[in-house]
Amino acid sequence: MTVTRVVERSADRDWADHAVQVIDADARRSADTHLLTVDLPGWAADAGIDLYLKDESTHPTGSLKHRLARSLFLYGLVNGWIGPQTTVIEASSGSTAVSEAYFAKLIGVPFIAVMVAGTSPRKTQLIEAQGGTCHFVDSPSEIYSVAQRLEAELGGHFIDQFTMAERATDWRGNNNIAESVFRQLELERHPIPAWIVVGAGTGGTSATFGRYIRYRRHPSRLCVVDVENSVFLPAYESGDGSLTSPTASRIEGIGRPRVEPSFVSQVIDRMVGVPDAGSVAAMRFLSEKLGRRVGGSTGTNLWGVCSVIADMVAAGQSGSVVTLLCDDGDRYDHTYFNDQWVAEQRLDLAPPTRAIEEFWATGVWAAP
Structure with a gap:
């Protein structure tokens, strides 16, 4: 007799529902x-x-990238890529990272921006003011590979604006x-x-x-x-x-x-x-x-x-x-x-x- 197998993976659905609601509520206030x-x-x-x-x-968060960051976070949430313990990672030192740090703080998940050493203190201050962490690398060519490595090491989600921007919107x-x-x-x-x-x-x-x-x-x-x-x-x-x-x-x-x-x-x-x-x-x-x-x-x-x-x-x-x-x-x-x-x-x-x-x-x- 074949035994019916059931595999359940819906434990984080309530958290994801709440996270989407929080982001939608933020948009309504804006x-x-x-x-x-x-x-x-x-x-x-x-x-x-x-x-x-x-x-x-x-x-x-002061720029056009606020729209993109919102879309990327919603895309990650509805696809099940971002959960309550997920560290979100981005390869960026710019306005996108500032906006993403804002949304990570909003839903209560850690955020790491991988950026080149020597990035202006103003940029790092804006990211850190939103609760994000800046991870520095020596060369621009390293930011993608380091972001992917951190994703693997931390069990996180590399949100990857440069790949996901057109499909998340x-x-x-x-x-x-x-x-x-x-x-x-x-x-x-x-x-x-x-x-x-x-x-x-x-x-x-x-x-x-x-x-x-x-x-x-x-x-x-x-x-x-x-x-x-x-x-x-x-x-x-x-x-x-x-x-x-x-x-x-x-x-x-x-x-x-x-x-x-x-x-x-x-x-x-x-x-x-x-x-x-x-x-x-x-x-x-x-x-x-x-x-x-x-x-x-x-x-x-x-x-x-x-x-x-x-x-x-x-x-x-x-x-x-x-x-x-x-x-x-x-x-x-x-x-x-x-x-x-x-x-x-x-x-x-x-x-x-x-x-x-x-x-x-x-x-x-x-x-x-």
Whole structure:
């Protein structure tokens, strides 16, 4: 006689249910981020062009990465990868790790950020302030292997933003960033944007926008900006996903030395390469216009915005353009807003500043 076997693994279901509820409750307490209008010069008004900034700096952890961290934690919970005793591990020293430390603290699990020694004290302070632990390695090439080793040693979960970003986010809706933007534009004179301009770090944000506009059959076009030492643009141009770079990006939060699994190039309509000096010059220029500081990746976005708006003007096309204010510029006192750091990096901000000022005055884009 065959004995019926029953294997039970539902002991942590009640904890997981509670953890998801806690994260949902946190989201309910957080209002949606603002969609700001940017005052453009008279030539833009005459051309019927509007510019909007989705201000992601107002999230509880201060950046666009708050959305990604929430999605990654929910994805880990519903897949059963994160339990009440699970140590969550990430290979990141940036805003994603800050946001992930926040959600780990929220549901009561340990968090370790694997990062390169020499990462700015400001970053480690932000992670540790959320209850996270920083594990330092000597080389950027080590962060993934060390994260995987810690996962095995601790029985933890390597949350792996660069692989999971595009699959953890519900691109059909569920209040993702794309759905939020289109809902906020509904009463504007151009409710369907002509262009959406974003950067790529994990690739998750561009994948979400690209999939959403195709799913909703919107005519909007997606422009992705890329920075120096990143291989996203060369891979997009050549179709070679094996490209790598020996040098990391200087613009935090975007650009990668390898083509990440979450980078979905097929949903992108245009890519624009942005020099690092252009990113920093544009960041400083926009900060002055807004009367508040924005980060380097927002400057990269503005450089792409100048390009697409100039093309619209030349083609006689009216419409709206949307880009992201990714995080607050006060995080970059020691780098992008520090003239000594800029000089040490040998970045000449004069030519890109002139190009942006000329564009703002005339609508003509002559990028150096």
